[in-house]
Amino acid sequence: MKALIYDAPQTLRFQDVPMPAMQERDVLVRVEAVGICGSDMHAFLGHDSRRPAPLILGHEAAGVIEEGPEKGQRVTINPLVSCGDCAACHTGRENLCPQRQIISMPPREGAFAQFVAIPPSNLVTVPEDIALTKASLAEPLAVGWHAARLGLEALHPAMEPRALVLGGGAIGLASYLCLRAQGLPTVDIVEPNPERAEFLSAHCDARILTKPDRAAPLVVDAVGIAATRAAASTHVEPGGVVTHIGLGDDAGGLDIRRMTLQEVTFIGTYTYSMQDFRDTAQALFAGELGALEWFEERPLASGPATFEALQAGNVAAPKVILAPWD
Structure with missing residues (x-):
């Protein structure tokens, strides 16, 4: 072969x-x-x-x-x-x-x-x-599905149903689509690459930002480098949730003091369960994850x-x- x-x-x-x-x-x-x-x-x-x-x-x-x-x-x-x-x-x-x-x-x-x-x-x-x-x-979407599910389960019910996704690559876009499919009405995406940002603007109805402009109850780091972990630490609301998917590098960025004093929940998310994969596939087949x-x-x-x-x-x-x- x-x-x-x-x-x-x-x-x-x-x-x-x-x-x-x-x-x-x-x-x-x-x-x-x-x-x-x-x-x-x-x-x-x-x-x-x-x-x-x-x-x-x-x-x-x-x-x-x-x-x-x-x-x-x-x-x-x-x-x-x-x-x-x-x-x-x-x-x-x-x-x-x-x-x-x-x-x-x-x-x-x-x-x-x-x-x-x-x-x-x-x-x-x-x-x-x-x-x-x-x-x-289905596979990259399942990564987003798993992260979205864990983040939403951890989000306090009194907080505004809104999220910020750091990174507009496949996993960031998957996280956006899965958060929306799981019922979150407002999701912004941060993507500094102008060509990628233009592509995202044409293919989804999220706000596409070059950098975060406000804090959010739920922040998804779909890149996983020191700079995006620092942005997640800064832009998550007190009592909010950070879900960390990306594995760009393995050191630095998290503001542990702020996360402790503001009771921020940090969730590392790795791949998905078999049920997550099946649920993602069925959502894909049903058209719930877009075109x-x-x-x-x-x-x-x-x-x-x-x-x-x-x-x-x-x-x-x-x-x-x-x-x-x-």
């Missing part, structure tokens, strides 16, 4: 590779669409020790089951494989399973390839009227050039989806 191989920092190769190694319970999925995540970019830059080269990256995928009794079924993939037996799994918190695996991290190869191996319990059937390109957005026309599609073979363009900040769309068969 053809695949995009992360070979070394800032080095990708499109080449022939063996078919995926199948673990127990796995089925083979023919990948029709796979999105580029910020974590893929971190790996490409050599900033993610969990993804050592050489490796097939990519985990935001949708496709068609290639073999077995469900052959031909159109599916979107939950890339997080849990053990099913631990306390976290039994309580619906599979994202905290100590034995969890994810495609694009050893021992599982990712979906920047024509085929990927995954347990059938990680698949959600996609209706015929939903394009598989849009179905591949989902905020991606750009390119061939998988263009992967090296696409990563370079993303690194240079030359892609306006929040998401690039790669097509392995083009």
Whole structure:
């Protein structure tokens, strides 16, 4: 099969590779669409020790089951494989399973390839009227869904139902869409990149800001660098909630004194539960997350050039989806 191989920092190769190694319970999925995540970019830059080269990256995928009794079924993939037996799994918190695996991290190869191996319990059937390109957005949308759910559950009922999202990339946009779908009427997005901000203005009805202009009861940090954590600390209202999704860097920014004195709740959010993923997929299929026309599609073979363009900040769309068969 053809695949995009992360070979070394800032080095990708499109080449022939063996078919995926199948673990127990796995089925083979023919990948029709796979999105580029910020974590893929971190790996490409050599900033993610969990993804050592050489490796097939990519985990935001949708496709068609290639073999077995469900052959031909159109599916979107939950890339997080849990053990099913631990306390976290039994309580619906599979994202905290100590034995969890994810495609694009050893021992599982990712979906920047024509085929990927995954347990059938990680698949959600996609209706015929939903394009598989849009179905591949279920994974990043589920990250936003999980963060939105936890943030709203923690928000005091007396506070104004309003949120501020820091970052207008795919996860920031997903958080906006999921907060709205879960009933929050007012959500502003902060995006300093003018091309990205213009794209967002054309594709959603949020207020798009270059910097925060007022405090909010709920602040979502979808970037996760010191500067955005500092902005979240400054612009969350007393008694409010900060949900932290982004993993841009791992140090600095939080004003612990203010958060303590103002009783601000800080929630680190990682991926999603299987129920979050299913709920997101159903909301996507029902049209509750918008038209989902905020991606750009390119061939998988263009992967090296696409990563370079993303690194240079030359892609306006929040998401690039790669097509392995083009």
